[in-house]
Amino acid sequence: MKRVLLTIAFDGTNYHGWQVQPNAVTVQQVLGEAIEELLGAPHNITGCSRTDAGVHAREFCCHLDCGDNIPEKAFLTGLNSILPDDVAVVSCREVSDDFHARYNAKGKQYAYGMYMGGKNPFDERYFLHLNSEPDINLMNFFAKTVIGTHDFCGFSSSGRTVENTVRTVSECFVEKTGNKIYFKVTADGFLYNMVRILTGTALAVGYGRCNCNIAENIFITKDRSLGGDTLPPHGLFLEKVIY
Amino acid sequence: MKRVLLTIAFDGTNYHGWQVQPNAVTVQQVLGEAIEELLGAPHNITGCSRTDAGVHAREFCCHLDCGDNIPEKAFLTGLNSILPDDVAVVSCREVSDDFHARYNAKGKQYAYGMYMGGKNPFDERYFLHLNSEPDINLMNFFAKTVIGTHDFCGFSSSGRTVENTVRTVSECFVEKTGNKIYFKVTADGFLYNMVRILTGTALAVGYGRCNCNIAENIFITKDRSLGGDTLPPHGLFLEKVIY
Structure with a gap:
């Protein structure tokens, strides 16, 4: 047996996130079905994290154990021909037996995209439509205050299941x-809805509805109601998993 | 009553083309429903042409007659808030009573998009995936031979209903x-599947499966079987209608 690390990309519009669940189509499910079709037997696939329904990924990582005799190039090409148009295997490489897609991940990078101007059906799918231009400098001021090790409890939704809500953000900035x-953020881990709430708060700052020093307040008070909206999932991309 | 010219954009993936038809959702239908919801009564909408199922448009034009008292800006904003994400009104302006979206059109511009490299779920929706790079110079040689007034009968599918199959192509080129x-073509009119067959033939030329002088042969013999494949609809965009 060998352990393989798959990097996949997916348009999450039609999926209920990564993780297999009853009564909803997920990316793990369609990938699992494609692997079963290609290899002739079901295989356990372990993802780097859950992702929310409707969120996209340019590089999502997962691992599985499969036979020694499968050339990586053939595995990649075979899977891509079976997978639907909205899921693709980007790369495939052998890793050591103790590699774990989730536990070995040192961090992740996300980007949340927004677009301005008239309604555009080709942007609607991957960007949040803004009716007016927010102040990018204010948004960037807020983004800088997010960098560092903080308790992000006040930047997460109540559905979270983790005990420890301290995370370290190594990079956070806004780009036009x-x-x-684009609101871009890299951290060692993310709480439930954290990027969508951070971007929503950055936007509230950019529109002058929140003070640009609001992050400090939210870190101290852990009060979710002080920040901006939880933005919809369709603007969010998992850009990269760092190992 | 005033006559209004609407320019709309749509992602055609989920539509059976423009024209209303039984048992299939079309762009004309959803636009008609949005107009009825906004104005409180059904209105006849006349499009600049039919479009095939799955084809996209950046600027499709249509006209309708509506009350004098509707400000254009409010009409545009109102429709965009009712329309689904994959259809948008780009602009809206009053035209003379005898303007006709179809008969006044002097020409149209189409672009067919292709992408190379590994499978990418975000390109899959709007581009044909090519496994290897065709010769762009050969494709451009072919494109040049298409320019002019010719009988395009051999570049159309048998479902066509028109008698006159002579069209004038004013611009045709390939861009990387x-x-x-991108295969881009402007003409005074197009036959059924014409752009998809022209692009398919350009691709056959680029891969060396057709001679780059093939167009002349097809103009003379009217033999559809000499050209390349009819490419799938998802790479095709109506870019512009010329009035």
Whole structure:
């Protein structure tokens, strides 16, 4: 047996996130079905994390154990021909037997995209539509205050199941390119809805509805109600998993 | 009453083309329903042309007659809030009573997009995936031979209903940008599947499966079997209607 690390990309629009669940189609499920079709038997697949319904990924990682005799290139090509258009295997490589897609992950990078201007059906799928331009400098001021080790409890939704809500954000900034704005954040881990709430708060700061020093208040008070909205999932991309 | 010209954009993936038809959702139908909801009564909408199932449009035009008292800006904003994410009104302006979206159209511009490299779920929706790079110079040679007034009968599918199959192509070229290739063509009119067959033939030329002078042969013999495949609809965009 050998252990394989698969990096996949998916358009999450039609999926209930990564993790298999009853009565909903998930990415883990369609990947599992494709692997079963290709290899002739079901295989356990372990993902790097859960993802929420409707969230996209450019590089999501998962591992599985499979036979020694499968060339990586053939595995990748075979899976891509079976998988639906909205899921793709980006790369496939052998890893050591004790590698674990979730426990070995040192961090993750997310990007939340927004677009300005008239409604555009081709942007609607991957960006949040903004009716007016927020102040990018204010948003960036807020983003800087998020960097560091903090208790992000007040930046998470109540559905969370973890005990420890302290996370370390190593990078956080806002970027404007043409009519697009991206909120980008890298951390050692993320709480439930954390990126969508951070971006929603950055936006509230950019529109002057929140003070640009609001993060400090939320770290101290852990009061979710002080921040901005939890933005919808369709603007969120898991960009990269860091090992 | 005033006559209004609407320019709309749509992601055609989930539609059976423009024209209303039984047992299938079309763009004309959802636009008609949105207009009825906004104005309180059904209105006849006349499109600039039919479009095939799955084809997209950046600027599709249609006209309708509505009351004098509807400000154009409110009409646009109102419709966009009712329409689904994959259809948008780009602009809205008053035209003369005798303007006709179809008969006044002097021409149309289409682009067919292809992408190279590994499978990418975000490109899969709007581009044809090519496994290897075709020769762009050969494709452009073919594109040049298409320009002019010719009988395009051999570049159309048998479902066509028109008598006159002569069309004038004013512009036709192939463009490579990064890992994307675009086949762009402007003409006074298009036959059934014409752009998808022209692009398929350009691709056959680019891969050396057809001679780059093949167009002349097809114009003379009207033999559809000499050209390349009819490419799938998802790479095709109606870019612009010329009035």
